[in-house]
Amino acid sequence: MSTIDEVAFLAKVSVATVSRVINNNTNVSPETKERVLNAIARLKYQPNAMGALLRKEHTGMILILLHSVDNPFFSPIVQGIEYFAQSNGMNVLICTTYGDKNRENHYLDLLKSHFVDGLLLITNTLTCEELNELNRNYPVVQVVEYLPDCDASYFSIDFYQAAFSLVERLIEKGHHDIAFIHAGLADIVSTKKKYQAYCDALKKHNLEPIIEDISEHAFGYESGRTMTRELLKEHPSITAFFATSDLMACGILDELRDQGFKVPQDKSIISFDNTIFSTLVQPNLTSVDVNGFQLGYQSLEYLKKRINDKKFTDKLEVFLPYVIHERESS
Amino acid sequence: MSTIDEVAFLAKVSVATVSRVINNNTNVSPETKERVLNAIARLKYQPNAMGALLRKEHTGMILILLHSVDNPFFSPIVQGIEYFAQSNGMNVLICTTYGDKNRENHYLDLLKSHFVDGLLLITNTLTCEELNELNRNYPVVQVVEYLPDCDASYFSIDFYQAAFSLVERLIEKGHHDIAFIHAGLADIVSTKKKYQAYCDALKKHNLEPIIEDISEHAFGYESGRTMTRELLKEHPSITAFFATSDLMACGILDELRDQGFKVPQDKSIISFDNTIFSTLVQPNLTSVDVNGFQLGYQSLEYLKKRINDKKFTDKLEVFLPYVIHERESS
DNA sequence: ATTATACCTGTAAACGCTTCCATTTCTCAA
DNA sequence: TTGAGAAATGGAAGCGTTTACAGGTATAAT
Structure with missing residues (x-):
């Protein structure tokens, strides 16, 4: 050398x-x-x-923290981030935590040791206090998921409104017994908002929620299947399913098929994420597109401002528009 | 600070x-x-x-170069890499090139400027000479895809053998007209090997290949659909399809369904990758699992040796075992 | 001819850390 | 009591850049 x-x-x-x-x-x-x-x-x-x-003051590196790379939902978000990074001479460090706090802390050290200039939090296991502490000292932006009462800025969509209008559409089509298929209500703001909207929409029309009280369920396909099986046992009258992700919706779909039901003739399904899964299965799924690319792009755009101007620390709460894709499943 | x-x-x-x-x-x-x-x-x-x-001599950072993160095929590979990294105090920088040489060169500068200690090449647009030059000066390992006559080591599977035995199984089941659905034969070694095996297996049984000579086709679902449509027009006698990826197989499946064919009763499909898509669609796809996790893990294990011992530059050509998952589609 | 200005180049001081080497102090066996 | 060896600590030289500052030369304006 x-x-x-x-x-x-x-x-x-x-x-x-x-x-x-x-x-x-x-x-x-x-x-x-x-x-x-x-x-x-x-x-x-x-x-x-x-x-x-x-x-130099900055390294031009940005840290993205997400759960794992194998959820296609994240793909457009990361693409949006990378697109902005690319156009602005920045580099992106994608790190996966698998929900493990050790790994997360390990990567956060990259931020604290000034190896990276800023942090984009797509998923995290931080408490509000921890995040506040972090946000006080380093440029941080939350993407899609966020801690509502925290000081850190975020870019997301109005999950409540999206979910509410989806459920109302189902009701307008005559559905009374609508089940909510989710992966645990505890932590994730998007799920919470969806659930709240689901309940509110039902209540508005004097309907009862149908939901299984799960303690710790996995995301994903298998989880959709088992919850559907359980719920149908107790509530055979269900005619529609609200899935919080389209991978779960795929699970619902397969379970329904196995039980001899036709979608959408016998049962309807609505879901979120609009990943490739939505159009890969038969019938295609009605799903909400969060416009991940824009979300990613604008998050980094804002983060860059924070990096370059230490005084610029206003909390931003941005909700970008979403798109509901109505397809055969509902 | x-x-x-x-x-x-x-x-x-x-x-x-x-x-x-x-x-x-x-x-x-x-x-x-x-x-x-x-x-x-x-x-x-x-x-x-x-x-x-x-x-310090090393930064503990490793660069992974891949096309994009939205192909679930890469997911286990990356997980394997990260698992090893995690257990060995290394950090992983995942960078996506989208096949763009500019982006690739940009990221390679991270290697050349000693920001990272080594490079894991999952996909690349480098020529053999460029790769040789790189490999001469920096620790580099190719994962899954590789340039066969290059000096750089690689970890992959025996695509030829896997493809050959898949095709022979089809022939044994009585198929004569087997089409090859691919995304361009030019560059990618895995596709080349599959194609070669496909031809050899057919020739061994005195059968003729059925393939469309495409110049520049996209990967993926859409591409599988259109190629199926074209081929069936000219060769209605086709009873089986060999897809080079299971996402393409999904395209084939949907096209066949649209044309009123039943799988596997009317037509069979075999494919590669064994991603989540294989079991998400109906019928489930017969697919080859490359054991990405092991591939990723061992690649980094070897890369680490190269990093720590400059003298250790032997070319390694490793083929790990694969698993054929026979499912309903064949 | 003189001065102001613009342009080019070099010197040397950071940047924040690790680590070699030297020094001091302490412990223990002879 | 002495000397040897171990343990603890500090001094200072880097690691490879960037950049403030200063100096030097050429050009243009007076």
Whole structure:
């Protein structure tokens, strides 16, 4: 590995001049620049990032914390983030926590040690206090999921409104017994909002919620299947299912098929996320698209502002528009 | 931000001692350690990573280059990598190129500037020469896909053998007209091997390949659909489809359904990847599982050896075992 | 000819940490 | 009592950059 000194020596200039050439600084004569460039090429010189970054205020790295990469729901969000990053000379560090607090803390050290300039929290296991503490000292933005009463800004959609209108549509079509299929109500704000909207919409029309009180259920397909099975045992009158994710909706669908029901003739399904799963299964699923790309893009856009202006710490609570895709399942 | 000097001053020790405490070095008396720890706590001191890393040989960061995160096929690979990383105090930088050479080069600079210690190439657009050059100077390992005649090591599976035995099973079941649905044969080694095996297996039984000569086709669902449509027009006698990915197989499935065919009664499908898609659609797909987790895990394990021992540069060509999941589609 | 200005270049001081080496102090065996 | 070895600590030299500052030269204006 050659260093800037060797380049300077070979080009017969000072290291300052080499640095100027590397950073496209003006005030370097064409001939000198030429000489330096030649020396760089001859030595195959690559500036050492650590040396440079030690002197600079920022590293240009952003940390994304999410549960795992295997949920296609996150894909457009990450794409939006990356698109903005790409256009703004930033790099993105995607780190998966699998809901493990150790891993999360491990990665948060990257923020605290100034390895990264800011944090995009797509999912987290932090308490409100922890997040506040973090937000006080470092640029942090929550994406999609958020802690409602926390000081940290977030970009999300109005899950309540989306869920409410979805349920009302079902009711208008004559459904009375609508089940709520979810992955635990405890922590996640999106699920909470959906549940609240579901209850409110039913109450408005004097209907009763049908829901299983689960303690700890997994996300995903299997979970949708088992909950459907359980609920149908107790409430055979159910004609519609509200799934909090379309992967769960896939589980519902398969369980219904196995039990001999037709969708949407016998039972309807509505869901969230509008991932590729929605259109991969038969029938296609009615699903809410949260416009993850925009969510990701704008989150980083705002985070960048926070990074560049320490004084700019206003809490932002942004709800972007969503789109309901009505398909065959309802 | 407080620095190590301030901590040293407050604790009335030298910076050397503070550094020893931070790095859990021995040879620090309990009382001194206590004092330093107190000072650290009082100042909320966080060591600056850049300062430390400038002095150290390695950063503990690994770069993963892949096309995009929205293919569930990559998920277990990444998980395997992360699992090893986690257990070995390394960090993983997941970067998506979307097949864009600019983005790729941008990220490769992280390697060249020693921001990361090594590179795991899951997909790439590099030529063999470029990769050789890279491999000569930095620790690089290819995962799943690889350039066969390159100097860089790789961990993959024997796609040829897997494909060959799949096709033979179809032939044994009486299929004669077997179509090959792919996303372009040009670059990707896995597709090339599959195609070669497909042809060889057919030839062995005196059968003719059925394939569309495409120039530039997209991966994925849509592509599977259109190719199926085209091929069936010309070759209505086709009774089985070999899909190079299970997402394409999903496209085939839907196209067949739309045309009124039943799977597997009228037509059979076999595919690769064994992602969640394989079991999400009806009927479930016969698919080859490449054991991505092991592939990822062992790749990083080997990469780590290369990082720690510059002299260790033997080319490794590793084929791990795969599993064929026979399901309803064939 | 003189001065002001713009442009180019170099010197050297950071940036925040680790670690080699030297020094001091302490413990224990001879 | 002495000396050797171990343990604890500090001094200071880097690691490879960037950049403030200063100096030097050429050009243009007076």
